[in-house]
Amino acid sequence: MSGTPGASGASGASVDSSWRGDNSDNGSVGKTQQLPPLLSMVVPPPTFSPSHLGVADECLLRAVLGSARVVASLPAHPAADVGTAFHLLLERSIRGEITRMGTAEEDAERTLDEILIEANRRFAARLPEASSVVLKDVWSPLLWRRKVRRVIDLAVRQMEGGGSAAPAYSGVLAHGGVGLALSDLGSVRTFAEVRMRASDLRLAGRADVVERSAGHITIRDLKTGRVTDPDGSVSPHVARQLRVYGLMARRQEPAAAVRLVVDDGTEREVPFGPKEEAETEEWVRATMARVPSGVPVDADQLARFGPACDGCGFRHVCPEYRQRAPEAWSSGAKHRIPLDTWGRLTDVQGAEDRHRVRLVDAAGRSVSITGLLPARTRGWYPGDLVSLFGLRTRDRHVGQDAVRQPLNFHETTVDDRRDRAWALAVFRDESQS
Numbered sequence: 405m406s407g408t409p410g411a412s413g414a415s416g417a418s419v420d421s422s423w424r425g426d427n428s429d430n431g432s433v434g435k436t437q438q439l440p441p442l443l444s445m446v447v448p449p450p451t452f453s454p455s456h457l458g459v460a461d462e463c464l465l466r467a468v469l470g471s472a473r474v475v476a477s478l479p480a481h482p483a484a485d486v487g488t489a490f491h492l493l494l495e496r497s498i499r500g501e502i503t504r505m506g507t508a509e510e511d512a513e514r515t516l517d518e519i520l521i522e523a524n525r526r527f528a529a530r531l532p533e534a535s536s537v538v539l540k541d542v543w544s545p546l547l548w549r550r551k552v553r554r555v556i557d558l559a560v561r562q563m564e565g566g567g568s569a570a571p572a573y574s575g576v577l578a579h580g581g582v583g584l585a586l587s588d589l590g591s592v593r594t595f596a597e598v599r600m601r602a603s604d605l606r607l608a609g610r611a612d613v614v615e616r617s618a619g620h621i622t623i624r625d626l627k628t629g630r631v632t633d634p635d636g637s638v639s640p641h642v643a644r645q646l647r648v649y650g651l652m653a654r655r656q657e658p659a660a661a662v663r664l665v666v667d668d669g670t671e672r673e674v675p676f677g678p679k680e681e682a683e684t685e686e687w688v689r690a691t692m693a694r695v696p697s698g699v700p701v702d703a704d705q706l707a708r709f710g711p712a713c714d715g716c717g718f719r720h721v722c723p724e725y726r727q728r729a730p731e732a733w734s735s736g737a738k739h740r741i742p743l744d745t746w747g748r749l750t751d752v753q754g755a756e757d758r759h760r761v762r763l764v765d766a767a768g769r770s771v772s773i774t775g776l777l778p779a780r781t782r783g784w785y786p787g788d789l790v791s792l793f794g795l796r797t798r799d800r801h802v803g804q805d806a807v808r809q810p811l812n813f814h815e816t817t818v819d820d821r822r823d824r825a826w827a828l829a830v831f832r833d834e835s836q837s
């Protein structure tokens with residue numbers, strides 16, 4: 405197929421570390437990088453965090469790569485920056501680290517503004533052009549206000565002493581910013597960022613909030629993004645994540661009754677009785693048996709092309725995705741397909757501020773990408789093989805029964821500055837030129 409990505413040659417999960425696609429500051433972001441080789445083998449880590457393990461049902465390779473942290477991921481959407489900033493606000497509110505000068509709401513808003521200064525600086529540093537864009541510009545004013553309202557309400561609730569399930573949030577952590585281990589906690593108090601571990605199950609993680617009372621442990625996961633499916637139930641991967649926390653808590657405190665709560669402003673209980681505990685333990689053991697610590701595993705054996713690919717940061721190096729996506733571009737899929745494309749350039753045109761390219765993609769289709777910032781296409785010529793991850797489209801691509809991959813993508817548009825591929829990553833594949 406035209407534009408098939410580079411041959412599988414990586415013997416481990418390590419790829420070009422000069423390109424950091426995560427949210428760290430990086431002066432090279434925006435420039436075209438060489439496409440890293442596809443993964444062939446991966447080395448599973450000794451432990452998994454509940455958040456990464458939560459996606460293992462959908463794709464175990466994604467869980468391994470997320471936990472192992474040895475592969476540079478694609479850039480995250482600015483929603484991740486906002487989530488981190490919101491989480492910091494909640495952490496400070498729980499720890500009593502917000503300086504009180506006015507009402508709880510005023511103080512929470514002031515603290516969030518302070519946190520966002522640094523978050524905006526990091527965000528701007530990642531954009532490929534000098535820009536005055538800030539995080540709130542990514543969303544409509546209404547959506548941004550809703551997001552902020554929700555996290556301020558959550559923070560105020562913590563500052564004012566918690567909701568009905570959280571009667572006494574602690575102001576001080578004995579270990580400062582490092583966080584406490586569950587085993588360090590007193591018997592009746594509430595704590596933030598509590599380290600938990602179940603060594604025999606290879607689990608380690610940090611719970612947002614742990615509330616202790618006599619014989620009871622409540623684990624509260626504070627979420628600022630979507631946590632429910634369209635039918636209103638807690639999403640399976642979120643429920644799985646919470647139950648893994650529950651399993652760790654029971655390992656450390658076998659006599660305690662454990663309650664699990666997802667809190668996105670609304671408290672949503674995740675059932676965790678003996679049946680759920682046994683089922684979760686069985687699932688963890690079966691999952692871990694597939695990925696022995698330190699033993700190289702064929703990446704293809706763990707990968708599963710499906711809904712988890714949309715939002716996965718390892719698409720550029722995933723052999724299963726790079727193999728299966730072009731088939732889905734041609735014939736459609738039952739699940740969302742990431743807005744990526746790769747293939748051989750047939751045309752490169754540009755005005756001073758925006759460029760347009762055409763390519764024949766890996767499924768043999770003629771594809772157009774408009775509104776590219778010039779930094780993206782520097783040194784691109786017809787005949788080159790290029791890959792673009794995280795584009796946008798205005799083509800209608802979700803039908804009644806199948807998702808269809810568009811033929812027209814964009815990075816930016818002239819009429820809506822929010823309609824932009826904020827997490828775009830572009831690569832050249834010189835190995836096949």
Ligand code: SF4
Nearest residue numbers: 463708713716722725
């Ligand atoms: S791209 Fe898809 S198949 Fe590959 S690791 Fe990510 S979720 Fe799994």
